[in-house]
Amino acid sequence: MQEKLDAFFLKGQQSGHFRVDISAAAITECFHGLFFTMIEAERLGRVPRTRVLTIIELVLMEGVCAKSTSPS
Template sequence: MKTTALSENSAILAPLALALVNQPRATLQELATAIGISKTTLYRFCPTRELLVKRLLDQSLRTLDDALDEALIDEGPVLEALRRLNAKHLEHREFTLFLTYYWNEVDKPVEETAAWEPKVDAFFLRGQQEGVFRIDFSAATLTELWLGTLIALIDGERRGRIPRAALAQLAEQALLHGVIRKD
């Protein structure tokens, strides 16, 4: 890969995000090896670990904000919107994991980084108003349940406990139906 292509192509950031989650104490040399590039290429792309983490945090926040917008959760039937929301976030599982593990290093105020929360809350409120989601939990609670479920499933897949192919269906089923046995 050419260095100029690397700096213009954020695709390298997803494998780096996952490598940092899997090897949190890895050196830049070890990270370069883990994603199949040379140490020199990685150093040109990001000369310090601190800069790499910052760049990954910024990219993760941007990517997941974009995924939320692309899910079009204000459009169409609520359950279809939920499926799109899950699918878009699963497409970027590396960034979700990175934010989960490195959230404490975000240097922006929480209100600024969590701008997506009101959008997802509004989505769950719409679902409640349309009679799709239960109303004994607040919309904010449903947002937290959705996010926690998604993060746990993505991490379980990363650790080899859950097959990747089942993630979207598991996320939907766990959120909508819980784990109670239905006879």
């Protein structure tokens, strides 16, 4: 699974969707940490189960997406 995630993030970097100043391997490790931490938070009742995947997606994507160069 780790190799598949590394490949996913590397492909995203190569396509310009993910930032390149953090290695694909490091992004994979961040994903693992985020995923397991959110599961534990849900288990402890700190995060509602219905929000876990949304939170993981939002936090991960906001942290790894390449910054847009277009005017806001």
